[in-house]
Amino acid sequence: MGCIVIATANAHKVEEFRALMGKQDVDVKSLLDYPHMPPIEENGSSFRENASIKALAACNYCDVPAFADDSGLEVAALDGAPGIYSARYAPTAPERIAKLLKALEGKTDRRARFVCVIAIAVNGEVVDTFEGEVRGRIADAPRGEGGFGYDPVFIPDGYDCTFAELSAEEKNRISHRAVAFRKAMEFVEDQMSMLDNDFL
Ligand code: IMP
Secondary structure: OEEEEEOOOOHHHHHHHHHHHOOOOEEEEEHHHOOOOOOOOOOOOOHHHHHHHHHHHHHHHHOOOEEEEEEEEEEHHHOOOEHHHHHHOOOOHHHHHHHHHHHOOOOOOOEEEEEEEEEEEEOOEEEEEEEEEEEEEEOOOOOOOOOOOOHHHEEEOOOOOOHHHOOHHHHHHHOHHHHHHHHHHHHHHHHOOOOOHHHO
């Protein structure tokens, strides 16, 4: 069985990736399995750069193929903020949501999109990157208990409920991460058995 490391220590993301990986015959590890790995400095200026930095660092440290995602929320009325700073917009998820709703107070344009870029690194090189997005709008107040991060205030286009009100299965079907992930898996299946240990 092949092995791949998902370059994140975010348990929610690990669960989403594991669910997306489905029945693939691959041992999915994450940085939670490598607690001594030094923190990765995300100093890129785009989702793509940050995903590549993380994938490469994990691939080099763990010595197995690595997937990394960098993702965030872009809000039209805030000129794309918080964008690549989504995780650092405020210290905790409830504070990030409160700051976002305050910044949007009185604004009628509530359009937003979640973006995810997945980078794949094999043998010390980033082999490709894949982007997914889901468009939607920011709710007036948080709703729902599921998901993580900005999920309680993000209403995807075509829905009346927030990401946090959707089942995990439904979110995993339409999310930015799912779209990027499907593209990445197509590449993996098309190009090579890079998850197969024989390849390494
Ligand atoms: P990253 O771990 O550097 O990719 O940070 C992404 C940040 O964007 C997360 O900490 C969340 O705040 C936000 N984010 C990304 N994807 C999602 C999602 O699916 N739901 C809610 N928030 C998300």
